[in-house]
Each structure stands twice: as structure tokens, then as C-alpha cells.
Amino acid sequence: MLTIQFGQCGNQLGRDLFSRVCADLESPNTGVSHGANYEYVESTIEKWFDGMTERGRHLARAILVDTEEKVVNGMWKDPQASWTYRASNVVCQSGGGCANNWAYGYKISSQRLSDSMVSVTRREIEKLDRFQGFLLLLSSAGGTGSGVGSRMVETLRDEYETKSIVASIVLPFTFGEVSTQNYNTVLTLAEFSDRADFSVLFENQQMHAMSTSLLNNSNTMLCDMNNIISENLLAAFQPSDEARCNMNFLTSKVAAHPNFRFVTIKSAPHVPATSLQYEPNYKWNVYVRHLKQTLRISKSQVELTNVQLKAPNPSLSKTVVSHTYSPCVSNILVTRGKSVENDAIMLEDLQKRHLYPEWIASTESLTHLHQERKFLNRDKFLALITNNSEIHRPLDTYLDKAWNSYKFAAFLHQYKQFGLEEDDFLEAFTKVENIVQEYKSLKSGN
Amino acid sequence: MSQFITVQVGQCGNQIGSAFWPLALHEYGIQTTSGGVNLLKVQRNHVKHISDLSDAFPSFFHVPVKTDNLYFENVADLSKAKVKARALLIDMEDSVVSRFKQGPLRQLFDQTCIVTNYPGSGNNWAIGYHVHGREYHDRIEESIRHMVEKCDRLHGFLLMHSLGGGTGSGLGTATLKLLKDYYSHVERIVSCIYPANIQDTVTAPYNTLLATQELIEHATCVFPVENKALLDICNSQMNKRENTNQINYNASCKPFQDMNSIIANMLLHLTSGSRFPGSLNMDMNEVATNLVPYPQLHYIFSSVSPITLSAPNMCTMQEPKLQDELFTNAWSRNNQLIKLDPLQSTSVILAAAHIARGNTTLTDIKRNVERFQNKSKFTSWSRDCMKIGLCSIPPAGHSSSLLCLLNSSTMSLLFKDVIQEFSKLYRKKAHIHHYTQVHGFEETQFIESKENILHLSECYAEIQNMKETNISRLQVI
Ligand SMILES: Nc1nc2c(ncn2[C@@H]2O[C@H](COP(=O)(O)OP(=O)(O)OP(=O)(O)O)[C@@H](O)[C@H]2O)c(=O)[nH]1
Numbered sequence A: 001m002l003t004i005q006f007g008q009c010g011n012q013l014g015r016d017l018f019s020r021v022c023a024d025l026e027s028p029n030t031g032v033s034h035g036a037n038y039e040y041v042e043s044t045i046e047k048w049f050d051g052m053t054e055r056g057r058h059l060a061r062a063i064l065v066d067t068e069e070k071v072v073n074g075m076w077k078d079p080q081a082s083w084t085y086r087a088s089n090v091v092c093q094s095g096g097g098c099a100n101n102w103a104y105g106y107k108i109s110s111q112r113l114s115d116s117m118v119s120v121t122r123r124e125i126e127k128l129d130r131f132q133g134f135l136l137l138l139s140s141a142g143g144t145g146s147g148v149g150s151r152m153v154e155t156l157r158d159e160y161e162t163k164s165i166v167a168s169i170v171l172p173f174t175f176g177e178v179s180t181q182n183y184n185t186v187l188t189l190a191e192f193s194d195r196a197d198f199s200v201l202f203e204n205q206q207m208h209a210m211s212t213s214l215l216n217n218s219n220t221m222l223c224d225m226n227n228i229i230s231e232n233l234l235a236a237f238q239p240s241d242e243a244r245c246n247m248n249f250l251t252s253k254v255a256a257h258p259n260f261r262f263v264t265i266k267s268a269p270h271v272p273a274t275s276l277q278y279e280p281n282y283k284w285n286v287y288v289r290h291l292k293q294t295l296r297i298s299k300s301q302v303e304l305t306n307v308q309l310k311a312p313n314p315s316l317s318k319t320v321v322s323h324t325y326s327p328c329v330s331n332i333l334v335t336r337g338k339s340v341e342n343d344a345i346m347l348e349d350l351q352k353r354h355l356y357p358e359w360i361a362s363t364e365s366l367t368h369l370h371q372e373r374k375f376l377n378r379d380k381f382l383a384l385i386t387n388n389s390e391i392h393r394p395l396d397t398y399l400d401k402a403w404n405s406y407k408f409a410a411f412l413h414q415y416k417q418f419g420l421e422e423d424d425f426l427e428a429f430t431k432v433e434n435i436v437q438e439y440k441s442l443k444s445g446n
Numbered sequence B: 001m002s003q004f005i006t007v008q009v010g011q012c013g014n015q016i017g018s019a020f021w022p023l024a025l026h027e028y029g030i031q032t033t034s035g036g037v038n039l040l041k042v043q044r045n046h047v048k049h050i051s052d053l054s055d056a057f058p059s060f061f062h063v064p065v066k067t068d069n070l071y072f073e074n075v076a077d078l079s080k081a082k083v084k085a086r087a088l089l090i091d092m093e094d095s096v097v098s099r100f101k102q103g104p105l106r107q108l109f110d111q112t113c114i115v116t117n118y119p120g121s122g123n124n125w126a127i128g129y130h131v132h133g134r135e136y137h138d139r140i141e142e143s144i145r146h147m148v149e150k151c152d153r154l155h156g157f158l159l160m161h162s163l164g165g166g167t168g169s170g171l172g173t174a175t176l177k178l179l180k181d182y183y184s185h186v187e188r189i190v191s192c193i194y195p196a197n198i199q200d201t202v203t204a205p206y207n208t209l210l211a212t213q214e215l216i217e218h219a220t221c222v223f224p225v226e227n228k229a230l231l232d233i234c235n236s237q238m239n240k241r242e243n244t245n246q247i248n249y250n251a252s253c254k255p256f257q258d259m260n261s262i263i264a265n266m267l268l269h270l271t272s273g274s275r276f277p278g279s280l281n282m283d284m285n286e287v288a289t290n291l292v293p294y295p296q297l298h299y300i301f302s303s304v305s306p307i308t309l310s311a312p313n314m315c316t317m318q319e320p321k322l323q324d325e326l327f328t329n330a331w332s333r334n335n336q337l338i339k340l341d342p343l344q345s346t347s348v349i350l351a352a353a354h355i356a357r358g359n360t361t362l363t364d365i366k367r368n369v370e371r372f373q374n375k376s377k378f379t380s381w382s383r384d385c386m387k388i389g390l391c392s393i394p395p396a397g398h399s400s401s402l403l404c405l406l407n408s409s410t411m412s413l414l415f416k417d418v419i420q421e422f423s424k425l426y427r428k429k430a431h432i433h434h435y436t437q438v439h440g441f442e443e444t445q446f447i448e449s450k451e452n453i454l455h456l457s458e459c460y461a462e463i464q465n466m467k468e469t470n471i472s473r474l475q476v477i
């Protein structure tokens, strides 16, 4: 796998991700035999790293792309870490950033960067005999990640037609952190919907809420949010017992249908670092049921359930409330930790027909991946990679806000000066409207 | 990190510059003295950030020899390393600039980047713009090129000048135009002094009108400043008994220097995101993208909080409360650099940016931007036109600070005032011949400028009265 991190968000997130990979590698409490752990470690290293420095630090198989060097310079700040980046994998031109402008990134900066991006990518891939695919990390609100990232996904798709491209896209706080974030987000999503095999979306809003309510970080910072995102990604991408499980496999299981290519990851349990040792160890089923609850939709606006912000509740099974669940195109459940006979992992909850539209074959609906080896010292950790209808809500919000500015032509001149015309906007709007519509009109069977 | 070239024009511009450079050095931990008096004590905590600070040193300074060590302790170190400020000093009289040449920082300025003449522009925009503009065009262009060649990541010109006189107003805007012609891709950030209503010079209304028209046409962003606002801020600083550092500083200042320090401080904060790292970085070119929704609506309210250069000796407040107070103060009209209230009830906000330095967290800024959204009025599309920035290096003298930039329809009052003052004078046809006799100036320029400014102020009114429209979203077939 080759990771490409774009812009400030992508780079900060990538750095956290690789640190977590190392933390997972080095975690003492593996729960498996030496041999099994060795295998896990080997395939982790093969997945994320590419050799070592003279001092024995792992070298991340990652390319760092940015238009402002401050962020990228900060990537080397931790000389103690057991890993580092390859300095020759930095593609950065000090253009002073992309001005939070998708058009600037897409039309201007990408031109300056594309030759070196392409050649560094080729060089990295030539070194590999088994190349799985790309993992792109970026935010949709800025200009570099969104614009340069969009151009790069086009280039990669042209050059590597059959390789997997998976993107992890961070969506901005809805209160507004960049004035042009909604335009940038719509333009980015439109671009990635066609080119990436699938994109994992993370809403900053949601990450912030999880950090404050589940991890008790009353003063949550970006690094806390990145931590949650990294854990989600790793819970999904770290090796599992399914030998065929590469990116192509994941794509075929979670995003087989070309109209549905935006997924989210729900995971459990999230426990404040300070109370990790007091963490109750529930049975697998409690967690599986909890993950299912995260797919619940609120029946009314008043009762806004956000189960992701709640701790798993073992008494849940007893309550007989009939909830409505968001229709899913497909789900992948990844379980990490020991499963024993009297605590088996039961999948029925996630296989229920009422979770899926009728046209989804029951064999396609849920895929289960398991790994006995503990993830980051946790006895149990679960991730649900879900491709479901609820994603239309955040997308609809960004679309609505973007359209609202577009009606009044606000900020459009900023884009026009770099050659992005009304037609380009309308095309992106149409694409994303379609995606929202498709997801919205998913109806589950009974 | 980005590099900036300051362009200081006229008496006022150069005086602002003379307040700017000691503070810029101070931020990097370099103590300056004036007549044996330490201007500001270097803060102890600056050592913590020493590597980020010295990395950013080339933002404002050119260090000719390649050295790994960009850490300087005092002015003598700078002279030894032949460090030069990235500054262009232009004046058509030489009293202020010659003070520079004799002052403690004299070594900091490159002779080729000083353009002076005698005896000034007679408080006449037309002389500054047309006569000197023409005569010095090549000289100025050359000086700029000389400096641009010493930059490898030039991302902005910072212009400082007044609008009431002749040189800053006329030659300043001519230089602005020159920058646009030659370096169109580099941001042109203007911080300019609007004259007080009680005129210092009779022709100030003419000069202001003509210069304003140029700023509307050619600047990327304009941060207007009024001396009356600065004066009020200084007075309130002097009344804060507990802040003896600030009082001593103000007392040691030359006339205007305390006021000009407020502008310098704002500019340091404005450029901080481009110079120093932060978890939500804000580069210079993001200012316009985030704050200018329509062409030419680039006049921006600015306020810094805390407005003092150093913190009071004691502070007992808890951190979140302290943070909230930082924001509340930034929104107060008492902290604005012009005497208008951007949040007055009849106005709407077109866009806002909150740029925090130091230990402000994402959560602090999120909570407060939401507070801002609840207390302000917006157009139907501008409620989420918010920009937030987090820079991890605090300003010298504080553990955190905030710069609030607002694009508010209140700005139309500034333009109305410019027109009103102009019309009062023009009705009497006073002093017109001083302008019309200048080769290159046509009297129609007065009328055209007035029309353009009027048009701009109407744009704000239009936005304020924008009605929600029902153009529905695209239908999917
Ligand atoms: N979760 C998370 N979001 C981040 C992080 N850094 C930035 N963001 C988000 O990313 C968006 C801003 O985009 P950036 O990544 O800073 O922009 P960029 O891609 O560098 O582009 P320009 O700065 O415009 O050149 C906002 O929504 C931020 O909240 C991070 O470390 N974690």
C-alpha cells in the first residue's frame, strides 16, 4: 500500500497514522503466540513501511504533498520515534499554500507539483512486487488537499487503471472553519466519486464530539481528533485473518456498486486513556449490537440519536424498542481480539434483512474479518466499515450551504480567476446531488 | 515560511515602520534600545520557541551569508551578520528617513532601498502620484526588484502609509499600482491611516478620496486605521494601572510611536500564520479567499486582543474564561482600529476570520465562533463564512492572543464619510487648481473616484438588503 498525504490535514493525519501503526506494532499485550504476532508484524511492516534507516527506524511508505513547507517540516520533529519519512518523498513547493481555494490547487499548484508527484509515485511503486493500491489522505475544506488531491486522483486513475485507490477525506466542521469550505467540499467529492474506488469520510464535527464525550477531552485539539481517525482507519486496514484481504478485496466487499462509494467507519470501544485499566470487558455481542445501534436513525428531529457518542451498553439487548435503521449497501465488520467458545462473535445482528435493500443479496451484505491479535493493547476492538444511506445527511448539508452561496455568487470570483467556470460548478453540484439522491432513496427490505 | 517586503511611504508610513521594526525584532527575541532605554523586555518564554522563531527569521529579514544559526541576540549580532530588513523606505522629504539613518537600527536598512527627495509632495495627492510617481517609477521599480531577488518565497507586500498627505497617499498608491503591474501574483496588503475629521491638512479630503479609489482598484486587502481609534486605545492602555510594563513603554515612546505600535502589532499578528507553524495554519493568500466574497469588497476591520504589548503582572482567571474574554474583547468596538462598530445592529457580516496565537485550542475557538455566530447578523449565505486559524507561537509578551478580521457592511460608513468630506470641500471648489495644474491629473478624476466609491458603498447596502431567493437546488433526473 502506498499512502499519499496531501495538505496540512493529510500530513498531520498521516503522521498520526504511522505513529499509531508503530504503537500497534510495539504494543506488548498481543494476546497471541509469538509466531502469530510475528506474522502480524511482518505483514504490517510490509503494508506500511519500506525499509529502515541506518539507525533502525522504519521508513514510512508515504509521499508527502503540500504547497507550504511549514507543515511538512514539522514531520521530522520527533527524533525519538521508531519510524520516519523518507526525505526524498516530499513533494513540496513553497507557493504559500493554495489559499483555501480548490481551483488554485487543482489548476495552478498541481501543475507545479504533478511531475514530481508522478515520478516519486512511480519510483515507490517500482520497488514493490506486490502493490495493493493507494491510500490518499486529505481534507476537503482547504485548497491543497482538495484541489491538488483531486488532480492527483485523476492522474493516478489514468496511469494505474486497475489499482485500488482509497481516499480518506476529512470533512470540515459545519459551523464554518474556512469560508469556502462548502464549495471545496462539493468539488472534491464530485471528483473523488468517479475516480476513487471508495472514500472513507470523516466529519470533524463527529470526531470532535467523540473526543469530548467518549474520551473526556474537554479541550479537544486536532491531534485528539486525528487519533480517533487513525484508529478507525487502522482497525479497518491492519492485517486480518483473511489472506486475500487487500484493498481490492475491501473494495469488492464494501463498494461494489459504482453509485455508492462513500463509506464511514464506526468503531468501539473508545475509552479515555486514563481509565483504560477500568474498562469493562463486555462480550463481543455487546459491541456488535452497539455498532448496529450506530446505524440507527432518529425518527424525529427532536430525538437526535448519536449512538457513536455513547458507550456500549450491555443491557441493550433487553430493551425491546423497535428502532429504524439506516439502509446499508454493505458492511464489513472487523473484529480484533480473542474470541473464545463462550463468547463467540455472532453476526446475526448485522445480517438482518431490515438493514439492507432487497436487491442486495444476503451473501453480499456483510463481510466479517477477524484478527486474534490484539489491536493497540485492547482486549477487543471492533470496526464497522459501512456503506449506508445516512451519509446523505452530511453531504446534503454541505451541498445546501454551497448552493446557498452559489445562488448569490458569493466567493465565485475567487475561483473564476483561476479558470473555474460556472459550468464546472454546476457539473460538480449535479454529481453530488445525484449521489445524495441515490443514498437517500435507498429503501431497506423487511 | 513566507517572506514579506514592507513598503513604507511618506512620513506616516515610515513612522509606522519605525515602530514596526523594533517590535518585529522583539518578537524574535532581539532587544532594541533607544537612547539607552530598553523598549521592551525580551520575554523569558520566548526561549521555548527559539527554533520556530529563528526558522521564521527570514520572513522579514535577509541574511546574506548562509548560516545554520539564525539566532541573534542583539542589534550588534545583526550588523555583524549583515542582516537587512526586507523594507523599502520611500519619502519625498527626508526628515523621518534620516532619523532612521541615524537611529540604532540604521544598519538594518539597505541604502539602495531608500528612496528620498526634498521637499515633499505638498500634501497633494496629484504631486505624489503623478509627478513623483512618474519621476521615481524606475528608481522604485529597481529597488523593489533588488529586494524581490533576495526572496525565494515572497508572498506579500505590506504597504504602510497615510491617506491624508501627499507622499504616502499619492506616491504610496502609485507604488501599489506598480506592484500590481510587476508582481500581480504577490498579495498586496495595505494598512493605511485615514485622517481624523478635524483636518490636519486642508486638502486631506481630496487626497483621501483619490487614494481610496486606488486602493479599491489595486489592493488585495486593505486594513484601514483611524488615528482617533488608536488614540483612544492608547488612553485606555494608560488607564490600566496594573499593566506597568505597557505604561512605561508608552511613556518612553516618541509622539505617534505608541499609536503606531498598535498597527505594527496587528501586522505581526496578521503575518504570524505565514511565518510560524500551527495546527490550523493560515497563509497570507487565505486572507482574501476567506474574507472577500465579491470583487473590491476588500476593506477589512481588524482588532487584536489583548491590545497591550505585554501582559499585566498578575492574572488569576481560569484558562477557558480567559480565552472567552480574549474573543469578547476582540469583538468590542473599543478594540477596532477604526471608529466604527462592525457589529452594529443595522449591519451584516459578510465574512469573519479569527486567528489565534499561542495556547488557544480548537475547542476554544469553536466555542467562541459559535458564540460570534449567535450574536452577529449575517446575510442569508454568510453565517458559515468563518475562517479560523491556529498559530502555535504566541506573540512576545503573552501566552495567547487573537486577531479578529471582519468584513462588515458597516464599512460603507467609512466610504460615505470619505465622500462627504470631499464634497464639503469640492462644493467650494477650494484648492482645485493645485491639482489640475499637475501634469497628468484631470479634474474628472475627482468625480470618477467619487462615483466609484459611492458605487462600492451602495454594494454594501445592496448586500445588507439582499433578499432570500428561492432558486431551488438542482433537480436530479
Ligand atoms: N481532523 C483534522 N482535520 C484537519 C487537520 N488539519 C486540518 N484539518 C481540516 O482541514 C481543513 C483545512 O484544510 P487544510 O488541510 O488545512 O488545507 P490544505 O489542504 O493544506 O490547503 P491550503 O492550506 O488551502 O493550501 C479544515 O476543515 C480543517 O479542520 C487535522 O490535523 N485533523
Ligand SMILES: Nc1nc2c(ncn2[C@@H]2O[C@H](COP(=O)(O)OP(=O)(O)O)[C@@H](O)[C@H]2O)c(=O)[nH]1
Residues within 6 Å of the ligand: B009, B010, B011, B012, B013, B015, B016, B120, B121, B123, B162, B163, B164, B165, B166, B167, B168, B169, B193, B194, B195, B196, B200, B227, B230, B256, B257, B259, B260
Ligand atoms: N498613525 C499615525 N498617523 C500619522 C503619523 N504621521 C502622520 N500621520 C497622519 O498622516 C497624515 C499626514 O500624512 P503624512 O504622512 O504626514 O504625509 P506624507 O508624508 O505626504 O505622506 C495625517 O492624517 C496624520 O495624522 C504617524 O506616525 N502615525
Ligand SMILES: [Mg+2]
Residues within 6 Å of the ligand: A007, A008, A067, A068, A097, A098, A142, A144, B281
Ligand atoms: Mg495548507
Ligand SMILES: [Mg+2]
Residues within 6 Å of the ligand: A008, A142, B280, B281, B282
Ligand atoms: Mg490550511
